[in-house]
Amino acid sequence: MTGRQVGVVGAGYVGLTTAACLSHLGHSVRCVDNDATRVARLRRGAVDILEPQLADLVGSGLRDGTVRFDTGLDALADCDVVVLCLPTPPGRDGAPDLGSVTSVSESISHEIPGLFALAVKSTVPPGSARALQDSLGTGRIGVVSNPEFLREGRSVADFLRPERIVVGGPSGDAVDAVASLYNSVAAPVFRTDWESAELAKYACNGFLAVKASYTNELADLCSAVGADVSEVTAVMAADPRIGGSFLAPGPGWGGSCLPKDTCGLIDTARRVGLVLDTVQAAVLSNTRHRKRLVARIAEELTGDPGASLEGHRIGILGLTFKAGTGDIRESPALAVVHDLCVRGAVVTAYDPACGSQRASAVDTDGEFQVVDDSAAAVKSASAVVVLTEWPEFRAVDWSAAAREVQRPLVIDARNLLDPAALAACGFSYHGIGRW
Template identity: 50%
Template sequence: MRDPVIGVVGAGYVGLTTTACLAHLGNRVICVDVDGSKVDGLRHGEVPIAEPGLAELVAEGLAARRLEFTTDASTLGDAEVVLLCLPTPMGEAGVADLSVLESALGELAGVLAPGCVVVMKSTVPVGTTARAGELLGRSDVPVVSNPEFLREGHAVHDFLHPDRIVVGTEDTGAAARVVGLYAALDAPVLRTDPASAELAKYASNAFLALKLSYVNALAELCERVGADVRAVGRVLGLDNRIGPAFLAPGPGWGGSCLPKDTSALLRTAEAAGVDFGLLRETVAVNVAQRERVVRKVRRAVTGSPRGSLAGVRLGLLGLTFKAGTDDLRHSPALAVAAELSRAGAVLTAYDPRAGGAGHPDLDGIALVDDPYLVAKDAAGIVLLTEWPEFRDLDWATLAALADHAAVVDTRNLLDPDTLCGTGWVHTGIGTPGDQDEPDGTGGADGPRADRR
């Protein structure tokens, strides 16, 4: 007798991680995806996602014959549990686009065996789990909300070492079967109603966005009063009511989750008649942060936060939304690059993972495969993603290649004292000497070029 089948629909970040980790825990897993070329590659162990440990788990599952990839949803006819890990991107007016999810439910309606439990891992608006049951048209197939809390770059670790497991359903039998999927993991299980589980996912991501916007606003205040946001952040982080995570300033927050989830939560609040002004301001602060970074770049290379960037050659270090991933979706680095491009700057960029030429957000950016090429004849460098290897570059060589050795370090990754000895003028975020003058004068010291 063959082992029970667990089905996963969708082979993206969440789906592929879920598939590989469930197989690692000893389950027989069938992953269904509509992309035939992706499925063919996965059958041969080719993992299209840069995620630490994921390729190894896929190879392990294939070798043990616990893992199968297919485009044929009918193979899930014997599945006891089917997890939906499908994209719910931001649609018109910021509302979550559920079209892919709804299409999958329609296809599964005639496939699933009676008693199969459908698990909603996709991030969905409140009420979607209940509506999914209606779309299936199957009273004999319970639908359970089981949101994921995976970080890109740490997805495998987060699946196998979760902070919590949330199971939202009124069906105790279905809840028990979903909890059983994670029996080998040491984590608290929270059983809720579906609406609470759905809202908890949005609330978690929106709170992280709020925390990031808070520290970016705090960084501006630090600059104005001569404080150091790095020291302030360390003090905050040692308070166990706050914690140290998400207290580093940067060019803004982005990625595949925070922008769409904050937007979806705002739309949910509006539909319910709730004025969620705090979250709306969180988004506004994030947009303003990109503009503040551009002012810093203007000041660094022209001496004035209102200086013209028309025809100015700039080098960019980092394009992905954060280090440790190849994901460009809603990257704050690309948002800043777009602002610089609109201002007339000529951009050359290097990123160790973002080699995907043809991505629409890379239009107007010359990609190079050597970080030193970004400095050649540049009026300045803008560090946008916190790749650790940027810290170890030969900055003296970079200074020699640049036309003007000014670096805007939007992640506070570099050591200003070390850079000072190599000829660079360093501008950080929220650190002393990084004042972003509101009057646009460029400060009493005049243009940066005169301070080399």
């Protein structure tokens, strides 16, 4: 395959993965980011994002000269495809802020003199690509919707071995150019109109949020009737109409995608006079589930789900929104920790990806202490609460921990640990959907 000259704007999770993987696929990539410190580190091969294989791909791209990092959009002058990987954070009303996408696109149009395709990989509401095309004019620049479906912790695998590729826009050279980026990737390519491509991303994440909220509600029901949620979900997963993904209960869903995209989906419906009752219910359920977990912790410690936790020291294992990533954006673990602190608990937390050096970034309000190992987190604790499913928590020396805690109580909000093994060490164990 003859590689293209590709520009990638943004070197965050999506942008850096896109740049590294496209260079691996044989394209010549210029990745631009306005963070000069980040760009300087990337030029040295220093990748600060915790993603398997990503640092290796960046390193090989730098050595082969197939990927370069710059701060100025003028570096894109020779590109025939530019991929936008810019943030679209929700505003107070839930509507995504498209300011960066719009302003950067306008700037790029002045830097590239010839024909080029502008692929919008950022998550945007339906109608955004059409509006962008109208603002840029027709003829020289072809806007294409090319949503990403990358999961943090396995973004490289998802890019190189995707389940589907979506390319949206009017039939023409721009759509063909963007589709050609993936010629060597074995995956079905869905060619759609702009709006269908944009809505598809929202639709997928909205459905996953609904499924996750349902699973968490089911776990609460299992607790109430004496069932085991793991046995119930195993039966559900055997049904091909349901599938096994997003059937693991936890402290709630979060991260950089589901909260933002459910807000965007709800806002999209609102703008056309519709109400997405199911999605709105999933968002409300997610918030309530976190509150119920805090109430359960209070009940275990005091006998009263609404009681103050003054005088109780709680050891937290896990702060990121899921294992395998250092991302704390919209982390349900942090939401639970905040509520515990509001009730007066003294919280000490450990996460393999969030050591004490990152404490100020993790705990922006100074509510709790971040430590560098699990032993320090559980020392003198009235309860140990597992909030992220890091495998290393299974290897904690629970016998030693039992001698250090104030009270041998483990509340496992991920059903990660072995109840029998914890009981053998003297702990009282409570999981989600197993209480």
